[in-house]
Amino acid sequence: MTHHAEHGYEAKAAQGGEGASAQKLKTENPATGKPGRTYDGHTREQALAIAGKVREAFPDWRRTSFTERGIVVGTAARILRERKDEFARLMADEMGKPVTEGLAEIEKCAVNCDYFVENAEGFLANEPVQLDGGRAYVTFNPLGPLLAVMPWNFPFWQVFRAAAPALMAGNTVLLKHASNVPGCALAIEDVFREAGAPDNVFRTILIAGRDTAELIDSPDIAAVTLTGSVAAGKAVAEAAGRNLKKTVLELGGSDAYLVLEDADIDHAATVAAMARMVNGGQSCIAGKRFVVVAPVREAFETALAAKMSAIRMGDPLDPATKLGPMVSVKARDEIHRQVRKSIENGARLLCGGEVPDRPGAWYPPTVLTDVKPGQPAYDEEVFGPVAAVIEARDVEDAIRIANDSEFGLGSGVLTRDIRRGEEIAARDLEAGMAFVNENVRSDPRMPFGGVKHSGYGRECGMFGIREFVNIKSVHVRE
Structure with a gap:
């Protein structure tokens, strides 16, 4: 049995996750040009149903303490380090990344998890405001299920860069990864499952990019983060704008x-x-x-x-x-x-x-x-x-x-x-x-993002974790 099978996503690849689907995601080894493994994707109906489950998981997850969330995200960091060789090989097979770079990418993901475990509570602590009469402060509440639309070039880092702060803030996460790295996408879901995340707090769906807009339209999605091309960013921004949903876009660069x-x-x-x-x-x-x-x-x-x-x-x-x-x-x-x-x-x-x-x-x-x-x-x-x-x-x-x-x-x-x-x-x-x-x-310690057609919003650091929270003013007359 392969190590993949031991950790559950080999079987999911063959069975298509939540029910059979006609859509196939075929991988190809870019070093050889030879076909790799084929995965059963999700239908749009299955994807929307999973989004509903991620929404259902949100109320309980948002009520957990930073300590409880930190146990899950910190354990994910440990699992990443334990399985780094496996994940580096997976990236090499699916998108051609040299294993030395893949190992460094996995370590960076683990460091990112550790950083937000250590700092999330401080970044999101209530901030007092001096007003005449009573008490006033600003609090930072999670927004809800975050749809993460991610690219193939850093198939673990891009996801963990967004997911670790989102989860530590109390949001749940639905991952729609690039279709040429389905093994990486399922592996990440498996890491959080193995780390003890409650059911549906982090889920992966395997769908085509053209089906993403329907997910953004879904009332089960609260916000969207995308790393990708300018064209993809415009499409996501347009769909999110129709629904008045918060977005962070990290797009191209020259x-x-x-x-x-x-x-x-x-x-x-x-x-x-x-x-x-x-x-x-x-x-x-x-x-x-x-x-x-x-x-x-x-x-x-x-x-x-x-x-x-x-x-x-x-x-x-x-x-x-x-x-x-x-x-x-x-x-x-x-x-x-x-x-x-x-x-x-x-x-x-x-x-x-x-x-x-x-x-x-x-x-x-x-x-x-x-x-x-x-x-x-x-x-x-x-x-x-x-x-x-x-x-x-x-x-x-x-x-x-x-x-x-x-x-x-x-x-x-x-x-x-x-x-x-x-x-x-x-x-x-x-x-x-x-x-x-x-x-x-x-x-992880510095805000990351761009201007002009490179997108808007920031990831990493305090600025990143505050992108997907409700910045709420509270005033108490005593």
Whole structure:
């Protein structure tokens, strides 16, 4: 018997959870191109029925203490660590993540759980307000069942980033995961079940994206959080707006890093390569545009191309692998189209840019320079290992180019002048996050999210846990 079967979601995959369904979710190993396991999905009727059960579980869960919730969420952290090898392998099989990165992702999920177990009660403690006469304070009550619509690229982290604070706040959670990672989706439900969560406090449904709007329409759903594409965010926002339901949207990004004339070029290229190659470049907060002031552009692009070329593709199950396959051949082909179109429109290829002659969804680390408006590498989000080098006349021009994007998720400044770099990061860059001399990343302790077409609302930290609560004013005349 496999370890999967021991923990219950192998059987569910075969039986389709709550009743038989005609819909099949077929996985494919992106490293080999070979079919993986097939899962029975839920019908819309089954999904709505499960949403009803998640609603029914809410009143009892909201009345539990922070200590009781913390036992469940803290136990989930322990289970994640105990089963980390299994889950890392599952991610590798379903979406191609190298196991070393998968193990780090599982640990980050566990740290996130621990953080909110420790801090939720303080973040949501009543806040006194000084008014004339009587007592006044603000209290933070859970909203109700949260629908979490999640993507494939960080199939555990994205879910736990939203679920741990939501559960600690007293909400229940319904997960609609990406259809290419159904095993991960069911595994997460299994973690919370094994952790002792009461029935239906956390549930997974396997449905197509087109059926999500009907769930949002359901009175059993109180709010929605989505991480995904701009198109998906607009669709969810539209459906939620019709129903006046609170949403948090974390969408795409085309993160710009400014390389100033006084930057340490080797360090800047190291940070840039690391930023670009996060999750094989398949990350909203991966660095994508490197805006370099003219005097150091040639030195920087040469150093970046050397560091990117040194990253070798390999079997995601090999712990030494730094770059696995893209999520799918379709996604790889779209990345290649963007690269070729950019070159046709004047970009220059420094390394990579060729599709390997092998099965699977492989694409090499690629660097383009002379990137300008009118090229996909400038105008679009390139969701793969492709770095775009853009020349700026000076610092002010670099800031203008960085902000010349529909996106505003993360950003960076690479410079030896820490004071100037901090000023640019804090004041000038139109993004939800700005880092100086390091790559952008999420952290449970810091608010995470963007502006413009990168979405709205925040996850993580105190700001994140307060997104899905009723901020209530209470005044008592004594």
